[in-house]
Amino acid sequence: MVLKMSSDTCVRPEWLRQFCTRLQIGFGIPESHAEIVSDCLVEANLMGLDTHGVIRLKFYLDRIKVGGNNPNPNFRRLRDNPCTALLDVDNALGPVGGKMAMDLAIEKAAANGLGLVLVAHCNHYGPAGYYARMAVPHDMIGLSLSNVLASMPPTGGAEARVGNNPYAVAIGAGEEPPVVVDGATSKASWGKVFLCAQSGDKLPEDCYVDAAGKMTVDPQAVINGGCLLPIAGHKGYGIAVAIELLTGMLAGAALDHEILHPYKHLDKPGQNTFLMGAVRIDQFAEPADFKQRLAEWVRLIRNTRKAPGVERIWLPGEMEIVTRQQRLAAGIPLPAKMLDELKVLAEQTNVPFQPEMCS
Amino acid sequence: MVLKMSSDTCVRPEWLRQFCTRLQIGFGIPESHAEIVSDCLVEANLMGLDTHGVIRLKFYLDRIKVGGNNPNPNFRRLRDNPCTALLDVDNALGPVGGKMAMDLAIEKAAANGLGLVLVAHCNHYGPAGYYARMAVPHDMIGLSLSNVLASMPPTGGAEARVGNNPYAVAIGAGEEPPVVVDGATSKASWGKVFLCAQSGDKLPEDCYVDAAGKMTVDPQAVINGGCLLPIAGHKGYGIAVAIELLTGMLAGAALDHEILHPYKHLDKPGQNTFLMGAVRIDQFAEPADFKQRLAEWVRLIRNTRKAPGVERIWLPGEMEIVTRQQRLAAGIPLPAKMLDELKVLAEQTNVPFQPEMCS
Numbered sequence: 050m051v052l053k054m055s056s057d058t059c060v061r062p063e064w065l066r067q068f069c070t071r072l073q074i075g076f077g078i079p080e081s082h083a084e085i086v087s088d089c090l091v092e093a094n095l096m097g098l099d100t101h102g103v104i105r106l107k108f109y110l111d112r113i114k115v116g117g118n119n120p121n122p123n124f125r126r127l128r129d130n131p132c133t134a135l136l137d138v139d140n141a142l143g144p145v146g147g148k149m150a151m152d153l154a155i156e157k158a159a160a161n162g163l164g165l166v167l168v169a170h171c172n173h174y175g176p177a178g179y180y181a182r183m184a185v186p187h188d189m190i191g192l193s194l195s196n197v198l199a200s201m202p203p204t205g206g207a208e209a210r211v212g213n214n215p216y217a218v219a220i221g222a223g224e225e226p227p228v229v230v231d232g233a234t235s236k237a238s239w240g241k242v243f244l245c246a247q248s249g250d251k252l253p254e255d256c257y258v259d260a261a262g263k264m265t266v267d268p269q270a271v272i273n274g275g276c277l278l279p280i281a282g283h284k285g286y287g288i289a290v291a292i293e294l295l296t297g298m299l300a301g302a303a304l305d306h307e308i309l310h311p312y313k314h315l316d317k318p319g320q321n322t323f324l325m326g327a328v329r330i331d332q333f334a335e336p337a338d339f340k341q342r343l344a345e346w347v348r349l350i351r352n353t354r355k356a357p358g359v360e361r362i363w364l365p366g367e368m369e370i371v372t373r374q375q376r377l378a379a380g381i382p383l384p385a386k387m388l389d390e391l392k393v394l395a396e397q398t399n400v401p402f403q404p405e406m407c408s
Numbered sequence: 409m410v411l412k413m414s415s416d417t418c419v420r421p422e423w424l425r426q427f428c429t430r431l432q433i434g435f436g437i438p439e440s441h442a443e444i445v446s447d448c449l450v451e452a453n454l455m456g457l458d459t460h461g462v463i464r465l466k467f468y469l470d471r472i473k474v475g476g477n478n479p480n481p482n483f484r485r486l487r488d489n490p491c492t493a494l495l496d497v498d499n500a501l502g503p504v505g506g507k508m509a510m511d512l513a514i515e516k517a518a519a520n521g522l523g524l525v526l527v528a529h530c531n532h533y534g535p536a537g538y539y540a541r542m543a544v545p546h547d548m549i550g551l552s553l554s555n556v557l558a559s560m561p562p563t564g565g566a567e568a569r570v571g572n573n574p575y576a577v578a579i580g581a582g583e584e585p586p587v588v589v590d591g592a593t594s595k596a597s598w599g600k601v602f603l604c605a606q607s608g609d610k611l612p613e614d615c616y617v618d619a620a621g622k623m624t625v626d627p628q629a630v631i632n633g634g635c636l637l638p639i640a641g642h643k644g645y646g647i648a649v650a651i652e653l654l655t656g657m658l659a660g661a662a663l664d665h666e667i668l669h670p671y672k673h674l675d676k677p678g679q680n681t682f683l684m685g686a687v688r689i690d691q692f693a694e695p696a697d698f699k700q701r702l703a704e705w706v707r708l709i710r711n712t713r714k715a716p717g718v719e720r721i722w723l724p725g726e727m728e729i730v731t732r733q734q735r736l737a738a739g740i741p742l743p744a745k746m747l748d749e750l751k752v753l754a755e756q757t758n759v760p761f762q763p764e765m766c767s
Contacts, residue, residue, distance in 0.1 A: 132491060132521045133691040162491045163522045167692055190654070205721050206712035218650040220657075228653060230646035262715025280640035287589035287724040288647075291577040294587060295549070298579075298702055299692045306708070332492040333526055333658045343657055349665070353565035356621025362562050365646040 058388065059380030064405035066091045068391070069106055075398025076110050078120045082145045089144035089175050094381045096369035100240055101176045103383070107390055108312065109142060109172075115316040118142055118172055124149065127169075132161045135300060136168040140318040144179070146171035147193070150325040151180045155187050158327035165326045169302035172319030173197075173311055177217035178231035178366065184327045185221040188336040192326035193217040196296040198308035201235055202276050203290075204283040207262025209276045212305040213238075214292035219366070223340030225347040229366025234289040235277040242268045296322040380407030417747065418739030423764035425450045427750070428465055434757025435469050437479045441504045448503035448534050453740045455728035459599055460534045462742070466749055467671065468501060468531075474675040477501055477531055483508065486528075491520045494659060495527040499677040503538070505530035506552070509684040510539045514546050517686035524685045528661035531678030532556075532670055536576035537590035537725065543686045544580040547695040551685035552576040555655040557667035560594055561635045562649075563642040566621025568635045571664035572597075573651035578725070582699030584706040588725025593648040594636040601627045655681040739766030 066087045073083035086109065094102035112118040122139035129135075134153055138146035150168035157164030174180070177193045184191030197212035213235030221227045237256040245252050246268035259265040260274030271277075279285030297304045303320035311319065330336045353362050376382075383391075388404060395402035425446045432442035445468065453461035471477040481498035488494075493512055497505035509527035516523030533539070536552045543550025556571035572594030580586045596615040604611050605627035618624040619633030630636075638644030656663045662679035670678065689695045712721050735741075742750075747763060754761035 128692060130521050130691050135692050161520070162489050163524055165522055165687065165691075190658075202715070203709050203712050203721050203723075205715055205718035206709075207715045208713045210709055210712050218654075220650075220653050228649060230650040232643045232646060236640070258715070262713075262718075280643055281595070283722075283724075284591045284639055287591060290587060290724055291579075291589040294579050294702065295577075298698070298705065299549075299689070301693050301697070301701075304705060328524065330658070332489050332524075333487060333494050334660050338660070339657070342660075343653065346657065346663060350562050350565075350569055353562050353569050354567045354621075356561070356564055356566045356617070359564035359621075362564050363642075364562075365642075365649055 058385060059382050059407040060388075061405040061407055062091055062095055062377060062381055065094070065103060065381055065383075068395075068400070068402070068404070069103060071400045072106070072391070072394055072398060073110070075400050076113050076120070078113065078142070082120070082142060085148050086142050086144045089148075089179050091381070092179060092373075093176050095373045095376045096176075097372035097376070098176050098369065100238075102381075103391070104387060105173070105175065107394060110394060112172070112311070112315050117311070117315045117317055118319065132157050132163050132165060134166045136166065138168055138171050140170055140172065143172040143174035143319070143321065147174040147180045147323055147325070148183070150323055151183045151191065151193070151327070154325040154327040155184055155189060158184075158189055158329045159187065162329050162332045163327070165324065167296065167300045167322060167324050169297075169300040169322045170319065171321050171323060173321065174323055176231065177215040178219060178229045178369070180323070180325055181217035181219035181231070182227060182229060185219050185227045187327070188221065188330050190328040190330065191217070191219040192324070192328075194292045194296055194324040196293045196303075196305050196308070196322055198310055199305040200239060200277045201279050201286065201289060202258070202262065204279075204286045207258070207260065207276075208274075210306050211279075211286065211289045211293060212308070213277055213279070214289045214296070214305070216288070216292060220343065221340055222343040222347050223337075225344040226364070226367050226370035228343070228347065228364055229369070231366060232280075234279055234285050234292070236280055236285075237277065239277065242271045246272060296324050299324070417744060418741045418766040419747075420764040420766055421450055421454055421736060421740055424453070424462060424740055424742075427754075427759070427761070427763070428462060430759045431465070431750070431753055431757060432469070434759050435472050435479070437472065437501070441479070441501060444507050445501050445503045448507075448538050450740070451538060451732075452535050454732040454735045455535075456731035456735070457535050457728065459597075461740075462750070463746060464532070464534065466753060469753060471531070471670070471674050476670070476674045476676055477678065491516050491522050491524060493525045495525065497527055497530050499529055499531065502531040502533035502678070502680065506533040506539045506682055506684070507542070509682055510542045510550065510552070510686070513684040513686040514543055514548060517543075517548055517688045518546065521688050521691045522686070524683065526655065526659045526681060526683050528656075528659040528681045529678065530680050530682060532680065533682055535590060536574040537578060537588045537728075539682070539684055540576035540578035540590070541586060541588060544578050544586045546686070547580065547689050549687040549689065550576070550578040551683070551687075553651045553655055553683040555652045555662075555664050555667070555681055557669055558664040559598060559636045560638050560645065560648060561617070561621065563638075563645045564621075566617070566619065566635075567633075569665050570638075570645065570648045570652060571667070572636055572638070573648045573655070573664070575647070575651060579702065580699055581702040581706050582696075584703040585723070585726050585729035587702070587706065587723055588728070590725060591639075593638055593644050593651070595639050595644075596636065598636065601630045605631060655683050658683070
C-alpha cells in the first residue's frame with residue numbers, strides 16, 4: 050500500500066537509512082544489526098511497500114524498550130547439515146534473523162546446490178520478498194516463508210487458527226527486473242481493519258467475517274473476534290497451512306495459533322519462524338542462458354494483448370522496481386505524522402534530526 | 409470433482425487397476441509402466457478426484473496409438489548432482505516420468521537431506537498430490553509442481569499466457585491423515601467450460617473472460633479465444649508464474665505458451681515439465697515428535713468453532729482420504745458411458761472385459 054501525501058515531504062533515501070541506523074544504535078542495537086534493519090525498512094519504502102517501511106521502526110524500538118525484542122541476541126545453530134540448518138536467534142529483530150538465515154541458505158547452496166534454513170524465535174520480518182531477492186545476485190532462486198499469528202479460520206470455521214502467512218519467490222531475469230512473487234495468504238490486511246475503524250469507512254466486501262463466521266463489512270465486528278478470509282477460499286487456507294507446517298511446525302517452534310499479537314504484547318518475545326531457501330540455477334541450466342530466456346519471456350508477457358482500459362501489464366515484482374527507481378531520484382514520501390514520530394524518537398536518544406528533503 | 413451416478417455401477421478397485429494395466433499392455437506399454445499409470449489413475453478415483461482418474465485412460469491410449477506418447481521411452485539424466493537432477497523422459501506417459509522424478513528426489517534426500525528433480529519432455533501427470541504423497545512414508549515432505557499449457561492471462565491481459573499450473577505439498581501426520589495441499593492456480597477448470605457448453609448451462613460468475621478480456625458466463629465465448637482466470641487475481645497469476653519458471657524455464661524446456669493442447673494435438677510429443685522435491689524431516693526435527701505434534705494440531709483445526717450451517721472442518725487432503733476409505737469398501741463409481749468406453753478399448757486389444765461390481 051503506497052501512502053498518499055504531498056511531494057514536499059519526500060526525504061533522501063540515504064539520509065533516512067543513516068538516520069534509522071543512528072536511532073537504533075541509540076536504543077542499544079549493535080551497528081551491524083541496525084544497518085540490516087534500516088536496509089530492510091528503507092528498501093520497503095523505496096519499493097512502495099510503505100506499510101512495511103520505516104513506519105515499523107517505532108514498533109520495533111518500543112519492543113526493544115520493554116524487553117520484547119532482544120538487541121544483543123545469542124545466535125545458536127541447533128542443527129547444521131550440508132544443505133540445511135535450524136537456527137535459534139534468541140528473539141533478534143526480524144530482519145536480523147531473516148538475513149542471517151538467507152545468508153546461510155545461500156552459503157549452503159553455493160557449496161551443495163541447495164540450501165534450506167529455518168530460523169526460530171524471531172520477530173516480524175517485513176516484506177518476504179526482501180529476503181528472496183538476496184539470492185538473485187548469486188544466480189540462485191530465493192524462497193522466503195514466514196508464519197505469523199493466526200488471523201484466518203480454516204474453511205468453514207469461525208475462529209482464527211491460521212496466519213495469513215506470507216511467501217516470496219525471487220528469480221533473476223538478467224537485463225529485466227527480477228521476477229518476484231511476493232504476497233500474503235489473506236484477501237485483505239489487519240491494517241485495513243484499523244484504518245477503516247478510524248475513518249468510519251466500511252471494509253471491502255467478502256474479505257472479513259465476524260465472530261460468528263458471517264461475512265461483514267463492519268470493522269468493529271472484525272476487531273471483536275472476527276477474522277480475515279484467505280485468498281481463494283479453501284485454496285488459500287491450504288497454502289497458509291503449508292507455510293505454517295514448513296515453518297513453525299518443522300522448527301518445533303510456535304504454531305500460528307500460539308503466536309501472541311506483537312503489538313498487544315510488546316514485552317513478550319517474538320515467536321515467528323522463517324524458512325529461507327536457495328537453489329543454484331547452474332544445477333539445472335547455464336545461468337546466462339537461463340536469464341536471457343527469462344528476459345525474453347518477461348517481454349512476451351509485458352506485450353500481452355490488454356483487456357479494455359488496462360494501461361500496462363506488470364510482471365510480478367516489476368512495479369516495485371519501477372517505484373524504486375522513481376523514489377531513488379525523487380525521495381521517499383513520508384507523512385508529517387511519521388516525521389514527527391521519528392523526531393520524538395531522535396530526541397529520546399539525542400540523535401540529531403535533520404531530515405534531508407528532496408524538493 | 410466427484411462424478412454423480414447410481415450405486416450399481418461401482419466396480420472393485422483391484423479389478424479396475426488390473427484391467428487398466430492389461431489394457432495398456434495391449435497397447436504396447438511395458439508392464440512396469442502400465443502399473444504406475446494404473447495406480448495413479450485408480451488412486452485418483454479412490455480419492456474422489458474422478459476427473460483425473462480412469463476417465464483419462466482413453467486419452468492416454470489415443471495418444472499412444474497416433475505416436476503422441478512414447479510407450480518405450482529412452483530415459484536420460486541430463487544433469488546429476490548430489491541433491492538435484494534434470495531428467496529427459498523422452499515423451500513418457502506423465503505418471504511414469506512423475507514417479508521416476510519423485511523416486512529420485514527421495515533417493516537424493518535420503519542421501520543428502522534434500523532432493524529436487526526436474527523432469528522434462530513429459531505429459532499430463534494427473535493429480536499433483538499423487539507424487540507429493542510418495543514422500544510421506546519416507547518421513548519426508550513432498551513437493552510436486554507442473555507447468556501446463558497457457559490458459560490464463562497475466563493480470564490485465566486478454567490472451568492466455570500462463571498455465572493454471574498445479575502444485576502439491578504433502579506432510580505426514582502420524583496417526584492422522586497426511587496434510588496434502590493440492591490445487592490448480594485457476595478459479596475453475598477448462599473441463600467446466602466443455603461441460604457447460606454441452607449442457608447449455610452458464611459458467612460460474614467471475615471465473616472466465618472472453619477473447620476481449622471481459623468477464624463472461626458464456627462457455628462458447630471462452631472456447632472462442634477466452635481464458636480462465638487465476639485464483640485471487642494478481643496473487644494467483646504470480647503463483648502460476650513462479651511454478652512456470654521453476655519447471656519449464658529452469659529445465660530449458662517448453663514454456664506454458666509454447667505447450668500444445670494435448671487433446672487437440674494427439675500426435676505431438678508432450679511438453680510438460682515437473683519439479684519434484686523431497687525434504688527429510690530429520691534435518692530439522694525428530695520425525696516421531698514432529699508427526700505427533702502435527703496430529704495434535706490436525707485435531708485442533710478439526711475442532712475449530714464452525715460458521716453457521718457448516719457440518720465439518722476439513723484439513724487439506726483429508727476429504728480425499730475419507731473418500732478413499734469409503735470407495736475401498738463400496739467400490740469406484742463409474743458412469744455407464746465410461747464402462748462402455750473401456751469395453752471398446754478392451755475389444756480393440758482382446759483383453760477380457762469382465763468388470764467386478766460391488767453390489
